[in-house]
Amino acid sequence: MSHTDLDLTLDGPALTAALVDIPSVSGDEKPLADAVERALRALPHLRVDRHGNNVVARTDLGRAERVVLAGHIDTVPIAGNVPSRLDADGVLWGCGTSDMKSGVAVQLRIAATVPAPNRDLTFVFYDNEEVAADLNGLGHVAAAHPEWLAGDFAVLLEPSDGEVEGGCQGTLRVRLRLAGERAHSARSWMGSNAIHGAAAVLARLAAYEPRRPVIDGLEYREGLNAVRIEGGVAGNVIPDECVVTVNYRYAPDRSEAEAVAHVREVFADCGIDGFEVDDHSGAALPGLSHPAARAFMEAVGGTARPKFGWTDVSRFSALGVPAVNYGPGDALYAHKRDEHVRVERITHCEERLREWLTA
Amino acid sequence: MSHTDLDLTLDGPALTAALVDIPSVSGDEKPLADAVERALRALPHLRVDRHGNNVVARTDLGRAERVVLAGHIDTVPIAGNVPSRLDADGVLWGCGTSDMKSGVAVQLRIAATVPAPNRDLTFVFYDNEEVAADLNGLGHVAAAHPEWLAGDFAVLLEPSDGEVEGGCQGTLRVRLRLAGERAHSARSWMGSNAIHGAAAVLARLAAYEPRRPVIDGLEYREGLNAVRIEGGVAGNVIPDECVVTVNYRYAPDRSEAEAVAHVREVFADCGIDGFEVDDHSGAALPGLSHPAARAFMEAVGGTARPKFGWTDVSRFSALGVPAVNYGPGDALYAHKRDEHVRVERITHCEERLREWLTA
Numbered sequence: 204m205s206h207t208d209l210d211l212t213l214d215g216p217a218l219t220a221a222l223v224d225i226p227s228v229s230g231d232e233k234p235l236a237d238a239v240e241r242a243l244r245a246l247p248h249l250r251v252d253r254h255g256n257n258v259v260a261r262t263d264l265g266r267a268e269r270v271v272l273a274g275h276i277d278t279v280p281i282a283g284n285v286p287s288r289l290d291a292d293g294v295l296w297g298c299g300t301s302d303m304k305s306g307v308a309v310q311l312r313i314a315a316t317v318p319a320p321n322r323d324l325t326f327v328f329y330d331n332e333e334v335a336a337d338l339n340g341l342g343h344v345a346a347a348h349p350e351w352l353a354g355d356f357a358v359l360l361e362p363s364d365g366e367v368e369g370g371c372q373g374t375l376r377v378r379l380r381l382a383g384e385r386a387h388s389a390r391s392w393m394g395s396n397a398i399h400g401a402a403a404v405l406a407r408l409a410a411y412e413p414r415r416p417v418i419d420g421l422e423y424r425e426g427l428n429a430v431r432i433e434g435g436v437a438g439n440v441i442p443d444e445c446v447v448t449v450n451y452r453y454a455p456d457r458s459e460a461e462a463v464a465h466v467r468e469v470f471a472d473c474g475i476d477g478f479e480v481d482d483h484s485g486a487a488l489p490g491l492s493h494p495a496a497r498a499f500m501e502a503v504g505g506t507a508r509p510k511f512g513w514t515d516v517s518r519f520s521a522l523g524v525p526a527v528n529y530g531p532g533d534a535l536y537a538h539k540r541d542e543h544v545r546v547e548r549i550t551h552c553e554e555r556l557r558e559w560l561t562a
Numbered sequence: 563m564s565h566t567d568l569d570l571t572l573d574g575p576a577l578t579a580a581l582v583d584i585p586s587v588s589g590d591e592k593p594l595a596d597a598v599e600r601a602l603r604a605l606p607h608l609r610v611d612r613h614g615n616n617v618v619a620r621t622d623l624g625r626a627e628r629v630v631l632a633g634h635i636d637t638v639p640i641a642g643n644v645p646s647r648l649d650a651d652g653v654l655w656g657c658g659t660s661d662m663k664s665g666v667a668v669q670l671r672i673a674a675t676v677p678a679p680n681r682d683l684t685f686v687f688y689d690n691e692e693v694a695a696d697l698n699g700l701g702h703v704a705a706a707h708p709e710w711l712a713g714d715f716a717v718l719l720e721p722s723d724g725e726v727e728g729g730c731q732g733t734l735r736v737r738l739r740l741a742g743e744r745a746h747s748a749r750s751w752m753g754s755n756a757i758h759g760a761a762a763v764l765a766r767l768a769a770y771e772p773r774r775p776v777i778d779g780l781e782y783r784e785g786l787n788a789v790r791i792e793g794g795v796a797g798n799v800i801p802d803e804c805v806v807t808v809n810y811r812y813a814p815d816r817s818e819a820e821a822v823a824h825v826r827e828v829f830a831d832c833g834i835d836g837f838e839v840d841d842h843s844g845a846a847l848p849g850l851s852h853p854a855a856r857a858f859m860e861a862v863g864g865t866a867r868p869k870f871g872w873t874d875v876s877r878f879s880a881l882g883v884p885a886v887n888y889g890p891g892d893a894l895y896a897h898k899r900d901e902h903v904r905v906e907r908i909t910h911c912e913e914r915l916r917e918w919l920t921a
Binding site: 435 | 751
């Protein structure tokens with residue numbers, strides 16, 4: 204079977220283009236995982252392991268600290284934007300340029316060009332990040348080989364507009380159920396209206412004051428919102444059920460259990476007949492007070508900002524590894540037909556990381 | 563083409579059985595309409611007209627008053643309950659026994675056996691009552707030949723458990739729309755939650771005190787209820803629309819315009835962004851103060867009660883003809899697999915009507 208080899212002596216932008224030109228839509232990552240594995244195995248200073256289409260490479264220099272550089276190799280479906288195209292203004296266009304093959308290119312460049320880093324390094328390349336959580340390759344590696352992911356600090360090279368984004372907020376979805384009793388609407392007094400029963404829940408949501416806690420110097424912003432409401436049997440029937448689905452986005456000073464307890468408390472006196480956790484992904488602390496993180500911040504410069512959305516840094520957090528997002532891509536163009544990245548950002552990101560790891 | 567003839571010399575229960583045995587599910591009424599028309603044309607004291615599968619027969623004796631006896635000839639779909647079956651306890655089983663071929667049998671018996679009534683009589687047999695309002699045969703006749711339905715008083719022989727049910731309540735359905743602005747739920751402050759915007763509407767509904775007006779001695783009971791609520795885009799999106807569908811059931815002292823104005827007023831300060839009338843059928847006054855109605859009540863006995871649901875008496879009301887429901891069927895078993903009617907009720911109903919029309 205023919206295959207494409209990755210040339211790690213190319214510069215970051217050219218390597219990004221080469222990665223984009225090997226399609227790797229979620230579920231079809233094998234050709235790219237193979238190419239990444241072959242390229243890494245050619246580097247004698249790395250130990251390479253593979254689990255499915257996930258590849259992990261590590262130095263073992265006995266340094267005092269270990270840093271993980273991680274990125275997913277899959278993309279959303281191609282939308283007529285492969286192969287890549289570099290324009291005269293230094294912008295590289297194509298599926299995955301921003302999210303996140305430019306980040307993967309930086310990982311590979313560091314792997315190839317920093318054989319004796321000041322901290323031991325672990326490079327993680329994983330699949331299925333763009334689809335359902337249970338398919339996520341980082342989760343699979345964490346379950347099967349947690350020791351491969353051990354470290355003192357992790358950097359996810361997700362598109363972050365060249366800024367450091369610390370930690371991430373948790374997201375909890377709960378289905379609140381109100382019960383009633385059916386009746387013909389011409390004789391409504393024979394029943395009990397479950398939709399009317401949701402009045403207290405909506406009033407509580409409308410009046411809710413979200414917290415804005417400051418953690419490691421970053422101000423987070425929580426939110427508690429109805430994302431769905433459903434009720435109704437027919438145009439002439441008093442409905443016996445109404446379900447309000449609420450989404451609680453919470454700062455990383457709360458554990459998953461505390462988040463559930465908070466939502467339960469908010470609606471404690473609203474006459475709820477059912478409380479069902481529908482979906483839950485915990486928050487991740489920014490970990491910016493860790494020495495490795497402080498040194499990282501000094502090296503890359505800028506001001507860290509909080510990550511409001513949920514990302515895979517939470518998986519590292521769950522393994523006890525503080526993590527941040529820092530990558531060359533522009534999140535604004537992720538998943539779009541006109542996805543692109545400025546090539547100077549790729550070079551800049553690679554240089555900042557090399558500086559930090561060789562100082 | 564072969565056909566079944568109806569023998570109007572049979573007694574009421576036997577004639578009901580014969581009618582049940584000619585299937586006439588909504589949309590397939592032609593064989594039964596043909597049989598009814600043929601039977602009526604054999605009666606020399608009646609003028610017979612036909613419009614589609616609707617048959618109207620009238621005396622023209624120059625009496626001071628004209629009474630309309632009306633009934634629909636269609637049924638809901640057959641559920642293994644045709645042909646009819648008379649059991650040893652005097653109960654006739656089968657599709658349409660209650661709703662309302664027993665009533666149609668009484669109409670036909672009066673038509674055949676009262677050639678010189680004390681009031682002029684109009685017999686109306688119509689199709690498609692059990693389906694969408696725009697297919698209803700009574701509505702079609704009212705639109706095409708309103709003069710066929712003229713009268714001082716009308717009796718619909720719908721199943722009413724042998725009691726007189728006066729008038730009917732109106733039913734109005736309105737879609738109340740709340741608008742917001744979409745945003746990712748991780749950054750909810752960038753949007754505006756339309757579901758939270760419905761809090762005031764639900765609070766208003768939960769606190770609503772329905773009227774119980776007394777009209778012609780009958781106490782009606784209104785109701786204002788949410789019958790559906792819908793909102794939500796995805797589990798991580800602040801929704802930009804929420805629609806609450808409310809159903810107002812109102813007493814016949816309110817016109818259609820007054821009913822709409824009332825609902826508009828109830829929600830006037832609830833921040834509604836859209837108010838759309840989805841469905842509306844007006845109420846009908848009981849008309850029990852009319853001399854013909856008073857004589858009718860004296861003849862049939864019992865105490866009239868209000869009709870909370872909507873029925874075709876409203877169509878007569880719209881034509882200026884006061885109308886009541888009075889029929890031998892039992893509404894509790896209408897539309898059910900075990901639909902049935904007690905045969906003594908059929909005979910009783912026929913005798914009461916004959917007494918009233920020959921006194």
